[in-house]
Amino acid sequence: MKNTIFVLLLFTVSCKKEISKDSEIRAENIPAVNRQDSATEKLRNREILKSLNDEIIQTLKTKNYAKFSTFIHPAKGIRFSMYAFIRPDKDKHFSTADFMTYIDKPTKFTWGEKDGSGDLLIISLRDYLETWAFKRDFSRSEFSLNEFKGGGNSINNLEKIYPQAIFTENYIPGSEKYSGMDRNALRFVFEKYQGKYYLIAMINDQWTI
Numbered sequence: 001m002k003n004t005i006f007v008l009l010l011f012t013v014s015c016k017k018e019i020s021k022d023s024e025i026r027a028e029n030i031p032a033v034n035r036q037d038s039a040t041e042k043l044r045n046r047e048i049l050k051s052l053n054d055e056i057i058q059t060l061k062t063k064n065y066a067k068f069s070t071f072i073h074p075a076k077g078i079r080f081s082m083y084a085f086i087r088p089d090k091d092k093h094f095s096t097a098d099f100m101t102y103i104d105k106p107t108k109f110t111w112g113e114k115d116g117s118g119d120l121l122i123i124s125l126r127d128y129l130e131t132w133a134f135k136r137d138f139s140r141s142e143f144s145l146n147e148f149k150g151g152g153n154s155i156n157n158l159e160k161i162y163p164q165a166i167f168t169e170n171y172i173p174g175s176e177k178y179s180g181m182d183r184n185a186l187r188f189v190f191e192k193y194q195g196k197y198y199l200i201a202m203i204n205d206q207w208t209i
Contacts, residue, residue: 045166046145052197053143053168053188060134065103065126072096073191073198082112082121082132084156084185084205092128099125115154115208133204136184141170149173149185154208158187165200166190174207181207 052071059068072078077095081087092109094102102109102125111121111128121132142149148156149171158167167189174180189201 071199073200076200079201081203084154086161138170138186141172144169
């Protein structure tokens with residue numbers, strides 16, 4: 001009886017070792033596959049977001065606001081921030097329907113205070129897009145994904161307000177003539193909805209006093 005139990009124990013230990021060894025072999029292959037898939041997925045996402053970023057830039061440049069509206073998040077809408085410091089309680093927010101309602105109307109909105117003078121920026125939605133948001137030709141800017149190329153003295157709280165979101169930056173560096181203080185950046189913040197990226201925020205950044 002004792003011999004039988006001893007044989008069974010040996011058999012069980014042997015089987016466990018084989019299973020453990022087999023699992024280790026399979027496990028060794030898993031990380032490499034995951035790393036490859038992860039790198040491929042990141043590259044694919046970058047390509048998707050770069051293409052999306054460029055399309056949005058073109059709609060703003062050509063003033064095709066009907067097309068621009070198709071990029072707005074269907075559930076969350078879009079927020080416009082005058083400066084790098086986002087103010088969720090004050091920055092203007094539009095649903096897609098609101099955007100299309102006001103884009104061709106002369107209705108004026110208070111967008112915020114201008115840095116330096118403190119004067120209120122009170123203009124229509126179209127004027128805001130054309131004279132403030134797209135004040136520079138951002139089709140000639142430097143693109144980056146989840147990275148800030150532009151930096152300065154203004155507080156940038158994008159990652160605090162949108163901790164889970166993905167953003168792109170279109171950066172125009174400042175000139176030597178103005179010691180770099182004429183730099184500008186236009187940022188788009190995206191979230192996925194039903195498997196597709198949509199715009200939830202558009203942020204302008206520039207030198208502030």
